[in-house]
Amino acid sequence: MSYILIQRELLNNIDKEHIWHPYSSVLNPRTNIKVDSANGIYLNLEDGTSIIDGMSSWWSVIHGYNNETINSAITEQIAKMSHVMFGGLTHEPVIALTEKILSIIDDEFKYIFYSDSGSVAVEIAMKMALQYFSRENSISKNKFLTVKRGYHGDTFGAMSVCDPTTGMHSIFSSFLPQNYFVSEPKSKFDEAFDKDDLNEITQLLEEKHESIAAIIIEPIVQGAGGMRIYNKEYLVGLKELSLKYNVLLIFDEIATGFGRTGKMFAYEHAGVVPDIMCIGKALTGGYMTMAATITNEKVAQGIEKDGNILMHGPTFMANPLACKVASTSIDLLLNNNWQDKVLGIEKYLKENLTICEKLEKVKEVRVIGAIGVVELHKNVDMDFVTKEFVKRGVWIRPFMKTVYIMPPYITKEDELQKLIDAIYETIQIMDLIKNMGV
Numbered sequence: 225m226s227y228i229l230i231q232r233e234l235l236n237n238i239d240k241e242h243i244w245h246p247y248s249s250v251l252n253p254r255t256n257i258k259v260d261s262a263n264g265i266y267l268n269l270e271d272g273t274s275i276i277d278g279m280s281s282w283w284s285v286i287h288g289y290n291n292e293t294i295n296s297a298i299t300e301q302i303a304k305m306s307h308v309m310f311g312g313l314t315h316e317p318v319i320a321l322t323e324k325i326l327s328i329i330d331d332e333f334k335y336i337f338y339s340d341s342g343s344v345a346v347e348i349a350m351k352m353a354l355q356y357f358s359r360e361n362s363i364s365k366n367k368f369l370t371v372k373r374g375y376h377g378d379t380f381g382a383m384s385v386c387d388p389t390t391g392m393h394s395i396f397s398s399f400l401p402q403n404y405f406v407s408e409p410k411s412k413f414d415e416a417f418d419k420d421d422l423n424e425i426t427q428l429l430e431e432k433h434e435s436i437a438a439i440i441i442e443p444i445v446q447g448a449g450g451m452r453i454y455n456k457e458y459l460v461g462l463k464e465l466s467l468k469y470n471v472l473l474i475f476d477e478i479a480t481g482f483g484r485t486g487k488m489f490a491y492e493h494a495g496v497v498p499d500i501m502c503i504g505k506a507l508t509g510g511y512m513t514m515a516a517t518i519t520n521e522k523v524a525q526g527i528e529k530d531g532n533i534l535m536h537g538p539t540f541m542a543n544p545l546a547c548k549v550a551s552t553s554i555d556l557l558l559n560n561n562w563q564d565k566v567l568g569i570e571k572y573l574k575e576n577l578t579i580c581e582k583l584e585k586v587k588e589v590r591v592i593g594a595i596g597v598v599e600l601h602k603n604v605d606m607d608f609v610t611k612e613f614v615k616r617g618v619w620i621r622p623f624m625k626t627v628y629i630m631p632p633y634i635t636k637e638d639e640l641q642k643l644i645d646a647i648y649e650t651i652q653i654m655d656l657i658k659n660m661g662v
């Protein structure tokens with residue numbers, strides 16, 4: 225073996241022997257594929273091959289990798305400053321970013337709190353709701369209401385509103401705050417709305433509203449909890465209920481924001497503006513970690529009544545480099561017909577991904593914006609399918625019963641077709657092989 229190969233082997237062993245990957249064993253690690261670089265929609269692997277990223281690195285890399293405009297913005301900002309503390313100081317990148325975000329969200333939103341990750345943005349949203357009600361000595365309003373099959377992150381507050389079965393509740397149950405769950409909305413996005421969908425949540429609010437601070441939900445698309453796409457009327461109903469029962473409404477747009485569902489933010493499908501909104505992931509075009517929690521005058525006034533202030537302040541709050549990248553990413557989105565691109569992907573997926581419904585193992589195909597979901601009847605053998613996908617030149621990471629794609633918006637039709645072919649052929653093989661554990 226050459227010296228370079230031995231060095232490479234040694235480094236790969238370090239990954240295997242010492243590094244934890246998400247939701248996986250460190251003692252019996254899976255093999256992780258080493259990415260050397262990435263360009264456009266391609267991940268360039270250590271073995272010299274390039275594969276199409278169908279995941280946008282978990283919803284975030286909307287413009288593709290190694291974007292020249294974002295790269296130059298980073299270089300420009302690094303020359304000025306990468307970071308400076310935000311307590312008592314401010315800077316141009318955060319001011320420019322705030323102006324930009326305010327220009328693409330509803331006028332009701334007024335205040336933005338920047339943080340470092342989606343989960344933390346959710347914690348801050350929950351704190352805002354609790355502090356809002358603590359003002360009137362309504363301290364009894366200290367629980368959250370949500371729907372099953374939701375996902376809001378892995379920190380403790382966020383976990384306490386994730387699906388109680390597929391989330392991590394059972395492992396941490398002795399520590400997690402106990403919140404209220406109702407069944408997930410059943411009416412599909414493009415079908416008639418069944419008003420009964422709102423019965424359970426209405427009844428729970430009727431009985432428990434005095435102990436509930438806020439309803440929290442992912443608008444239109446429930447992501448990691450099952451990639452479910454539900455009817456916008458459900459959100460209209462939630463807004464009415466939130467006003468009737470004096471609870472705040474929090475939308476977690478961390479996955480759906482920045483065009484992914486065909487609207488800039490998913491709440492626009494329903495024309496319903498929440499009291500608090502969380503954004504993250506695609507905020508920086510997937511370049512670096514940053515998130516934000518956004519709210520309105522009512523909530524800010526409530527929190528600060530009697531001289532109180534919001535109790536949060538991360539070290540890397542409003543990191544200037546991340547702010548500069550986020551501003552540049554939003555500019556790229558606005559200047560590049562993002563909606564035509566996303567709706568083009570939606571049309572192509574609707575016309576072509578649906579072929580998978582012919583396969584025995586497939587239960588349903590769902591598409592909205594630049595999101596395509598193939599739900600199977602049973603859980604997928606992740607190692608097997610991932611290998612098959614890589615063999616076919618694509619990177620798709622299935623989860624439980626779903627094989628899904630949310631490619632960068634720059635993905636072209638022939639590249640979408642390659643993703644679709646890989647999904648179809650891989651499930652077809654699973655159909656042929658019995659007892660594959662799928």
Ligand SMILES: Cc1ncc(COP(=O)(O)O)c(C=O)c1O
Binds near residue numbers: 343344377
């Ligand atoms: C809807 C939603 N909320 C919150 C999060 C957590 O974000 P992060 O992984 O940046 O903490 C995610 C991540 O997948 C998400 O999809």
